[in-house]
Structure formats: C-alpha cells, structure tokens
Amino acid sequence: MEHHITIQSEGIELAATLHYPAFGDGDGQRKADERLPIVIIAHGFVGTRIGIDRLFVLTARDLASHGYMVLRFDYGGCGESSGDYGAGGLDALIDQTRSVIDYALGIDCVDPQRVILLGHSLGGAVALLTAARDKRVKTLVMWSSVAYPFNDIVGITGKKAYEQAVQSGSTDYLGYSLKPVFFESLTRHQPFEQLRKFNGDVLLVHGTSDEVIPVDYCFLYQKLFWLRSQGQCDKEVVFQxxxxxxxxxxxxxxxxxxxxxxLVQDKRKQDWNDWTI
Incomplete structure (x- = not known):
C-alpha cells in the first residue's frame, strides 16, 4: 500500500510517498499490532524520490514487501516539492531530512528505535550529517556517498558553473539555479569529521565502475567508521x-x-533485546 503525502518543512512543501508493508503471517509480513521499522530514503544532487530508472521506487517496494515501512521524499525544489533547490545550502537539506523524521515518528505504528536513514550520493552525505546531529537515527545506509561535498559537487557541475555562480550570483545547471550560498555551504560540512558522532550501525555500498564518486571513498569511510567506539560498519562493493x-x-x-x-541487523537486535529481557 502506498500513499502520496506532503510534509511541511520551514514553509516548504515536501512531496513524499509512504509505503506500508503487508500485514499477515507470511514470510516478510508484519503483524497488524507490531511496531514497524521505517526506512527514509534521501535522494542525491538534483534528484527525485523516484530515482534514476526508478531505483528508489523499486527499493521501497522491495523493502515494504519484507516488512518495512518506507518513506521517500523530494528535497525542496526537486521533483514535486515546492521551493528552490539549494537555496538554504546543505543546512536546508539536513533540516528537511529532520522534518521528514519528525513526520515518520508521528506515525503510530513506527518503532522509534528502528529509524533507518538511506542516502544516495549527496543524499548519503546528507544522511550522515543528519545522523551525526539527530540521535533518533539508529541505522545508516550510504549508497555511493559523497565524501568531500564541495569538490565532488563541483566535479559534477563543472568548475565553470561554480565560477559563474560566484561572479554572477547564480548559475544554471540542468534547469536548477544554483547560488553561491549553496556552494559555500558545501565547504562548511565535512562528513569524515562528523561521522564519529553517529554511534549506530552503517552499511556502505559502492559500484566499482562509478565514474562520478570514486569507489575508494567506500573503503575510506569504512576505515573511519571502524575507529568509533560504538557501532559496526559493513561494506558491499558491487562489481562493474x-x-x-x-x-x-x-x-x-x-x-x-x-x-x-x-534484515540481519533487525533480527540481531531483536534477539539481543529478547536475551536482555
């Protein structure tokens, strides 16, 4: 079951889709009175909640079929959401993500101890930066994540676009008007410096043929996550x-x-809770 909804965030209307799992006694189904884990999907730079080749739609439906609630949304100025993308910089993206978490935790059947944030590309960095400051995020999944926001995004837009934004006050990139405040905000946020503030479990996934964001970031992220005193970090590298x-x-x-x-993390935590009780 899927519902299209609107989430308010600082005067911006975020278009979102909420996926409910099937209820029953079959494999991958939940009992009607059970508290449910929720996966919140954060898309990447000038993306949408649909994803390239419907990636986020397919992911959400698959996870819902295995008992998860899933909430995917468009950042301000993207997809069907109102606002101008990047107008408030990276801070606005973090704030919007937290507004979506607010909404998710307002749903009666959601388990507040099983809030999972899944981000792709720049959304992966935003997910990490959000989790570092918001303790309600318990688990983090990062797909092909940006590690150096300014360098990585300028690498996508091109240096000329950045220079034009600085000189003219804005630049057009694929129809999006990016202003200096957006690029400036990218320099202020360093995911590698913030990741130790998140104590939950992390999954990193990256493709070996990624020509946009280097696969090396995945290995570096894992090394740094391993240095934390709490939380485990696993990685999966998808060949080609x-x-x-x-x-x-x-x-x-x-x-x-x-x-x-x-599913493994969920079962491990439930078994641990049963043992401690």
Missing amino acids: ADHTYTGGQAKEQLISKTRDWL
Missing part, C-alpha cells in the same frame, strides 16, 4: 556497477544486499 546502478543485475544486487543486511 555505475553511480546509479544502471542495469538489472547491478540494481538487484544493490537492493538485495541492502535488504538482507537490514
């Missing part, structure tokens, strides 16, 4: 997958590896 996991095999591996990891 590009930045958006184009193609059925790459997409299926991405979704299945993510789903299986989440």
Whole structure:
C-alpha cells in the first residue's frame, strides 16, 4: 500500500510517498499490532524520490514487501516539492531530512528505535550529517556517498558553473539555479569529521565502475567508521556497477544486499533485546 503525502518543512512543501508493508503471517509480513521499522530514503544532487530508472521506487517496494515501512521524499525544489533547490545550502537539506523524521515518528505504528536513514550520493552525505546531529537515527545506509561535498559537487557541475555562480550570483545547471550560498555551504560540512558522532550501525555500498564518486571513498569511510567506539560498519562493493546502478543485475544486487543486511541487523537486535529481557 502506498500513499502520496506532503510534509511541511520551514514553509516548504515536501512531496513524499509512504509505503506500508503487508500485514499477515507470511514470510516478510508484519503483524497488524507490531511496531514497524521505517526506512527514509534521501535522494542525491538534483534528484527525485523516484530515482534514476526508478531505483528508489523499486527499493521501497522491495523493502515494504519484507516488512518495512518506507518513506521517500523530494528535497525542496526537486521533483514535486515546492521551493528552490539549494537555496538554504546543505543546512536546508539536513533540516528537511529532520522534518521528514519528525513526520515518520508521528506515525503510530513506527518503532522509534528502528529509524533507518538511506542516502544516495549527496543524499548519503546528507544522511550522515543528519545522523551525526539527530540521535533518533539508529541505522545508516550510504549508497555511493559523497565524501568531500564541495569538490565532488563541483566535479559534477563543472568548475565553470561554480565560477559563474560566484561572479554572477547564480548559475544554471540542468534547469536548477544554483547560488553561491549553496556552494559555500558545501565547504562548511565535512562528513569524515562528523561521522564519529553517529554511534549506530552503517552499511556502505559502492559500484566499482562509478565514474562520478570514486569507489575508494567506500573503503575510506569504512576505515573511519571502524575507529568509533560504538557501532559496526559493513561494506558491499558491487562489481562493474555505475553511480546509479544502471542495469538489472547491478540494481538487484544493490537492493538485495541492502535488504538482507537490514534484515540481519533487525533480527540481531531483536534477539539481543529478547536475551536482555
């Protein structure tokens, strides 16, 4: 079951889709009175909640079929949401993500101890930065994540676009008007410096043929996550997958590896809770 909803965030209307799992006694189904884990999907730079080749739609439906609630949304100025993308910089994206968490935790059947934030590309960095300051996020999934926001995004837009924004006050990138405040905000946020503030479990996934964000970031992220005093970090490298996991095999591996990891973490935590009781 899917519902299209609108979430308010600082005067901006965020278009979102909420996926409910099936209820019953079959495999991957939840009991009607059970508290449910929720996965919140954060898309990447000038993306949408649909994803390239419907990546986020397929992911949400797969996870919902295995008992998860899933909430995917468009950042301000993207997809069907109101506002101008990047108008408030990276801080606005973090604030919007937290507004979506507010909404998710207002749903009666959601388990506040099983809030999962899944981000792709720049959305991966935003998810991490959000989790570092918002303790309600318990688990983090990062797909092909940006590690150096300014360098990585300027690498996508091109240096000329950045220079034009600085000189003229804005630049057009694929129809999006990006202003200096957006680029300036990218320099202020360093995911590698913030990740130790998140104590939950992390899954990193990256494709070996990613020409947008280097796969090396995945290995570096894991090394730094391992230095934390709490929380585990696993990684999955998808052979020959590009930045958006184009193609059925790459997409299926991405979704299945993510789903299986989440199910294992969920079972481990439930078993631990049963043992401690």
